[in-house]
Amino acid sequence: MERSCSDSSCTKASCEGCPSNQNGQGKPDFHVECNEYSHIKKVIGVVSGKGGVGKSLVTALLANLTAQKGLKVGILDADITGPSIPKMYGIHGVAEGNEQGIFPAQAENGVKIMSINLLMDDEAAPVIWRGPVIANVVKQFWSEVFWGELDYLFVDMPPGTGDVPLTVFQSLPVDGIILVSSPQELVHLIVKKALNMAQMMDIPVLGIFENYSYVKCPDCGREIHIFGESRIEESAKENGLKLLGQIPIDTSFASLADAGEFHRAATDYVKGAEAVL
Numbered sequence: 001m002e003r004s005c006s007d008s009s010c011t012k013a014s015c016e017g018c019p020s021n022q023n024g025q026g027k028p029d030f031h032v033e034c035n036e037y038s039h040i041k042k043v044i045g046v047v048s049g050k051g052g053v054g055k056s057l058v059t060a061l062l063a064n065l066t067a068q069k070g071l072k073v074g075i076l077d078a079d080i081t082g083p084s085i086p087k088m089y090g091i092h093g094v095a096e097g098n099e100q101g102i103f104p105a106q107a108e109n110g111v112k113i114m115s116i117n118l119l120m121d122d123e124a125a126p127v128i129w130r131g132p133v134i135a136n137v138v139k140q141f142w143s144e145v146f147w148g149e150l151d152y153l154f155v156d157m158p159p160g161t162g163d164v165p166l167t168v169f170q171s172l173p174v175d176g177i178i179l180v181s182s183p184q185e186l187v188h189l190i191v192k193k194a195l196n197m198a199q200m201m202d203i204p205v206l207g208i209f210e211n212y213s214y215v216k217c218p219d220c221g222r223e224i225h226i227f228g229e230s231r232i233e234e235s236a237k238e239n240g241l242k243l244l245g246q247i248p249i250d251t252s253f254a255s256l257a258d259a260g261e262f263h264r265a266a267t268d269y270v271k272g273a274e275a276v277l
Helices: 055-068 131-143 163-171 185-200 232-238 251-259 268-275
Strands: 039-047 073-077 112-114 149-156 176-181 205-210 243-246
Touching: 039 055, 039 163, 055 073, 055 149, 055 176, 055 268, 073 131, 131 163, 163 185, 176 185, 185 205, 205 232, 205 268, 232 243, 243 268
Parallel strands: 039 149, 039 176, 073 112, 073 149, 176 205, 205 243
Antiparallel strands: none
């Protein structure tokens, strides 16, 4: 009979061959099997250490960018208590499923989407769940959703370094993460926490975007730095990160998201990600 690491007889020397051991290195393997009808080539997380910096915006722009290239793309909305992706793409209603799994919704540009809002009768109802329950839902979005063939699955992370980011990093085969920041010095400090978490868990960091970098004057075109002068280039260099781009405050993004037409959003600001995807 196979022995697990819950056995009292388990010792460091006896862990060779233990089913809870990963590659014989004494590290438990928490990876969850993907839905058997899903074949996903790359999983990319979009991460920050805090909320309000525009992770969903960057996730959606990256999905649009890769879809425009003719690739098959999906978004796993892991922000269970604050989902925004379905609204941005004008997707409402409850997802369907069969014995193969749950079918993700599909935006007009072909991007497949799964979010907690697509499993609730009332999309405005709050999700008042504890962390372990939320983490299990994220795992189900990987194991029970019929994603089909995807070139890229972007994971829109919730803020912080808690249960859900930990679950994603441990349970999904994440190929890399993209960090999102904004110009404030405080945000740079908090983003560094997310960077350190990824490094501690051996997750490659592909680069960083700065959001809310500036706003262009509609009359003269001058760039106005509402949150102060950016130090993102210096910060990226200090942390050994590739700066993928600086995204301004663009009112068209808010208008398209409110109208449920974010598939039409311009992707010029995120084209720097093409070098790392």
